[in-house]
Amino acid sequence: xxxxxxxxxxxxxxxxxxxxxxxxxxxxxxxxxxxxxxxxxxxxxxxxxxxxxxxxxxxxxxxxxxxxxxxxxxxxxxxxxxxxxxxxxxxxxxxxxxxxxxxxxxxxxxxxxxxxxxxxxxxxxxxxxxxxxxxxxxxxxxxxxxxxxxxxxxxxxxxxxxxxxxxxxxxxxxxxxxxxxxxxxxxxxxxxxxxxxxxxxxxxxxxxxxxxxxxxxxxxxxxxxxxxxxxxxxxxxxxxxxxxxxxxxxxxxxxxxxxxxxxxxxxxxxxxxxxxxxxxxxxxxxxxxxxxxxxx
Numbered sequence: 001x002x003x004x005x006x007x008x009x010x011x012x013x014x015x016x017x018x019x020x021x022x023x024x025x026x027x028x029x030x031x032x033x034x035x036x037x038x039x040x041x042x043x044x045x046x047x048x049x050x051x052x053x054x055x056x057x058x059x060x061x062x063x064x065x066x067x068x069x070x071x072x073x074x075x076x077x078x079x080x081x082x083x084x085x086x087x088x089x090x091x092x093x094x095x096x097x098x099x100x101x102x103x104x105x106x107x108x109x110x111x112x113x114x115x116x117x118x119x120x121x122x123x124x125x126x127x128x129x130x131x132x133x134x135x136x137x138x139x140x141x142x143x144x145x146x147x148x149x150x151x152x153x154x155x156x157x158x159x160x161x162x163x164x165x166x167x168x169x170x171x172x173x174x175x176x177x178x179x180x181x182x183x184x185x186x187x188x189x190x191x192x193x194x195x196x197x198x199x200x201x202x203x204x205x206x207x208x209x210x211x212x213x214x215x216x217x218x219x220x221x222x223x224x225x226x227x228x229x230x231x232x233x234x235x236x237x238x239x240x241x242x243x244x245x246x247x248x249x250x251x252x253x254x255x256x257x258x259x260x261x262x263x264x265x266x267x268x269x270x271x272x273x274x275x276x277x278x279x280x281x282x283x284x285x286x287x288x289x290x291x292x293x294x295x296x
Contacts (some may be wrong), residue, residue: 163189233289
């Protein structure tokens, strides 16, 4: 999980942006920079190319392979929108639906999406053999299923694709559960995290830094004293925060660099701070740890 094999960003001296422009123009699209580290293709559609994702993929291949990489990525984005895809027959379309977790900043106001956690959205997507693309409310017009039921259908299809691989690993001396797989929908499995690992009433510390990775540390609170429990939770939070930032930068498919507190099926960012070089947990988590200590 260290990402030590990733290539540094200084290798990208503007070449990737130039390649996006060349490929876009060859497909009939003009290109311009847009906020959020995006190159916007403008033509029959307005299509964003997330440069962070492209740079992450470029680090993994030789520079000589960048033209082929960019061509494949841009062509896939354009084809996903331009190729005919009949979604009017819901009986057929429903099997292609999934829900995928994105950064909240990716919501352009037209997606079929809903909040998943602070800073994250859950979007309904169409998964075809050649691409994964989001849906708009207009495309779902006339479907017999909408709202929460549509999202539950997408989640059920993600479940039907099979479970993630689950490994127990050591992260800086902290025991963590690592969930991963070759899928765009790894973070969706956070909705049923308790089915992968035992989580007590204190919950778990969780990160979902990119599309292929979840790392979780259940707060099982084995230590007998409140002070020892606090120290154990603070150590886990420190290691997970560092890993979240590394894996978010490494990608591919960055989602969030934040550390979350998963409890009773809900996630919220864990707001920590440093005092004198020591990580300080938020008061609410401290109180929960202490309360559960008293219950023993």
